[in-house]
Amino acid sequence: MRTPLVIANWKMFGTLAEARPLATGVRDGLKRFKGVDVVLCPPYTALMAVGEILQGTPIGLGAQNCHYEASGAHTGEIAPPMLVELGCRSVLIGHSERRREMGETDELVNRKVHGALAHGLTPVLCVGETAEERRQGLTFTTVEGQLRAGLAGLDAAAVGRLVVAYEPVWAIGTGVNATPQQAAEVHGYVRGLVSELASKEVAQGLRVLYGGSVKADSADALLAESEIDGALVGGASLNAQGFVSIVKKAARGAATRGE
Numbered sequence: 001m002r003t004p005l006v007i008a009n010w011k012m013f014g015t016l017a018e019a020r021p022l023a024t025g026v027r028d029g030l031k032r033f034k035g036v037d038v039v040l041c042p043p044y045t046a047l048m049a050v051g052e053i054l055q056g057t058p059i060g061l062g063a064q065n066c067h068y069e070a071s072g073a074h075t076g077e078i079a080p081p082m083l084v085e086l087g088c089r090s091v092l093i094g095h096s097e098r099r100r101e102m103g104e105t106d107e108l109v110n111r112k113v114h115g116a117l118a119h120g121l122t123p124v125l126c127v128g129e130t131a132e133e134r135r136q137g138l139t140f141t142t143v144e145g146q147l148r149a150g151l152a153g154l155d156a157a158a159v160g161r162l163v164v165a166y167e168p169v170w171a172i173g174t175g176v177n178a179t180p181q182q183a184a185e186v187h188g189y190v191r192g193l194v195s196e197l198a199s200k201e202v203a204q205g206l207r208v209l210y211g212g213s214v215k216a217d218s219a220d221a222l223l224a225e226s227e228i229d230g231a232l233v234g235g236a237s238l239n240a241q242g243f244v245s246i247v248k249k250a251a252r253g254a255a256t257r258g259e
């Protein structure tokens with residue numbers, strides 16, 4: 001029912017010399033491949049080059065961040081229409097690295113969600129607890145707070161245009177992914193909350209991705225869970241072959257579940 005979605009977050013990796021062959025490798029590896037939506041999010045500086053490589057393919061282009069305003073005196077920032085002009089269809093918002101390193105608050109994340117939607121971009125709203133929060137039994141509380149704040153002021157139709165990515169902070173870049181059960185539990189919680197905040201229909205159609213140390217060998221079990229609609233892949237997306245294999249597993253996961 002929900003088409004799986006696999007997003008590559010290249011983070012601050014990828015000079016043009018590196019980005020071009022990587023994007024070409026993913027494009028060629030997924031030729032004639034169907035059943036999964038795929039988006040590459042390179043750094044801003046590689047968006048145009050990667051967009052050219054992906055042109056004419058179903059692979060989408062996304063950005064890793066954006067400002068909430070359409071233009072303005074905001075030195076060093078990038079506005080949603082600039083991303084749209086380059087062919088971006090989605091944008092990651094509220095990634096934990098930005099929350100932690102750049103001090104992004106829930107309120108700022110919410111403004112960005114509104115800003116992205118206003119220009120037709122699909123916001124990929126990232127939520128997730130730290131190791132300490134999980135230890136203290138605050139996983140659902142944290143995710144609830146981030147979701148409520150991130151979705152504030154959106155009507156049900158707008159919520160229906162989002163993707164949510166559950167990325168437990170303790171699983172990012174550590175090599176320790178959440179177990180399929182841990183992830184599915186939070187995904188189910190996210191869907192329940194969205195059902196309450198928007199509607200049951202919106203919640204049923206919402207794609208909730210898992211992110212955090214997804215590798216080709218951990219992807220099978222994660223993507224076999226019916227609550228896990230795809231993956232947001234960091235480190236493993238920097239290798240074309242590895243990323244292509246995760247995408248193919250997402251298709252198999254959906255097939256196994258009869259979708």
Ligand code: 13P
Nearest residue numbers: 009172173212213234235
């Ligand atoms: P890793 O896959 O490197 O753990 O990163 C996950 C992530 O943060 C994707 O946004």
